[in-house]
Amino acid sequence: MIEIESFTTPSPKSAFFAELRDLLFTSFESNFTEEDWEHGLGGTHICLRKSGKLISHAAVMPRRLYIEDQVVNSAYLENVATRPDHQHQGFGSKLLQVSSDLIFNQFELGALSSSKKALYRNFGWQDWKGPSFVIHDGHWIRSASEDCGIMVLKTRADISWNSSSRIACEDRSGDAW
Numbered sequence: 001m002i003e004i005e006s007f008t009t010p011s012p013k014s015a016f017f018a019e020l021r022d023l024l025f026t027s028f029e030s031n032f033t034e035e036d037w038e039h040g041l042g043g044t045h046i047c048l049r050k051s052g053k054l055i056s057h058a059a060v061m062p063r064r065l066y067i068e069d070q071v072v073n074s075a076y077l078e079n080v081a082t083r084p085d086h087q088h089q090g091f092g093s094k095l096l097q098v099s100s101d102l103i104f105n106q107f108e109l110g111a112l113s114s115s116k117k118a119l120y121r122n123f124g125w126q127d128w129k130g131p132s133f134v135i136h137d138g139h140w141i142r143s144a145s146e147d148c149g150i151m152v153l154k155t156r157a158d159i160s161w162n163s164s165s166r167i168a169c170e171d172r173s174g175d176a177w
């Protein structure tokens with residue numbers, strides 16, 4: 001039986017932490033760091049279980065982004081993964097639909113950074129076309145190597161933006177974007 005549940009990050013002592021770590025480190029293989037793990041804690045976890053086992057996961061993380069001088073209350077999508085032995089069966093897509101709907105209804109903008117952009121396009125995500133920056137000590141530092149991976153999701157919020165504008169996130173340990 002397939003079940004999808006969503007909840008905010010529980011106590012580190014919960015059994016969920018161990019099963020999520022196993023899912024993420026297995027799915028991303030050597031590309032997953034402790035910093036990546038930290039980036040996906042403190043928001044909303046969307047989890048797909050099959051017969052009780054955690055198969056697929058996405059984290060919707062509240063994050064302040066900047067489009068030119070506009071502060072945008074965004075959701076940053078992190079740690080999207082499906083167990084290798086369950087990929088290409090539509091589980092990731094199911095989670096992306098739920099995650100995208102949540103972001104559409106509750107935030108001003110969705111954003112993510114990925115090399116697997118085709119998957120996200122199916123759910124309304126679009127490429128950011130403008131230059132990206134990371135804000136460090138109040139200064140906007142150009143992050144040109146990130147430009148090609150950034151995608152955004154328009155939401156029901158009544159804000160306007162131009163995807164050719166400058167976009168920035170605040171710096172953090174590990175990958176800023």
Ligand SMILES: CC(C)(COP(=O)(O)OP(=O)(O)OC[C@H]1O[C@@H](n2cnc3c(N)ncnc32)[C@H](O)[C@@H]1OP(=O)(O)O)[C@@H](O)C(=O)NCCC(=O)NCCS
Binds near residue numbers: 056086088113114116
């Ligand atoms: C990216 C990832 C989360 C996708 O999860 P998934 O559960 O395989 O996703 P889906 O099955 O919904 O879709 C994957 C592909 O299978 C296809 N697919 C879906 N159902 C299918 C089916 N029944 N039969 C055949 N193909 C199918 C989809 O169209 C999609 O094709 P595309 O990649 O060409 O767009 C997964 O590959 C993964 O965990 N990768 C490693 C971690 C990673 O890179 N995460 C993304 C970080 S941004």
